[in-house]
Amino acid sequence: MKTALKIVGGIIGALVAAVAIFYIGWLSPPSADAVCDNVERVAKQELKDQTGVEAKDATKELRDDCMQRASKEPEFGRAIWVKRLRCMRDAPDMNGLKACDDIKAL
Numbered sequence: 001m002k003t004a005l006k007i008v009g010g011i012i013g014a015l016v017a018a019v020a021i022f023y024i025g026w027l028s029p030p031s032a033d034a035v036c037d038n039v040e041r042v043a044k045q046e047l048k049d050q051t052g053v054e055a056k057d058a059t060k061e062l063r064d065d066c067m068q069r070a071s072k073e074p075e076f077g078r079a080i081w082v083k084r085l086r087c088m089r090d091a092p093d094m095n096g097l098k099a100c101d102d103i104k105a106l
Contacts, residue, residue, distance in 0.1 A: 029070075032071045042094055084100050088100045
């Protein structure tokens with residue numbers, strides 16, 4: 001009987017560990033600051049490439065909107081939201097940011 005309880009306890013412990021690893025590894029979003037820093041950098045670079053002018057305060061509204069959206073967790077679809085945030089954090093240019101909007105499912 002004690003052996004069976006140890007086996008069941010081991011299985012339950014392994015399942016709890018697997019769920020914790022899944023949550024931490026795949027469902028924890030990047031920080032809103034990291035995401036918005038990259039979005040702001042890409043937007044400034046795009047503006048500089050198009051107009052040849054350095055943007056200093058032009059992206060304040062963009063950053064505020066980004067922080068609001070990146071900080072608010074969705075009620076449903078957390079995995080897709082996290083995948084979009086990671087895409088936005090890692091996007092090298094404006095085309096990369098636009099591609100993040102097309103993410104629908106895992």
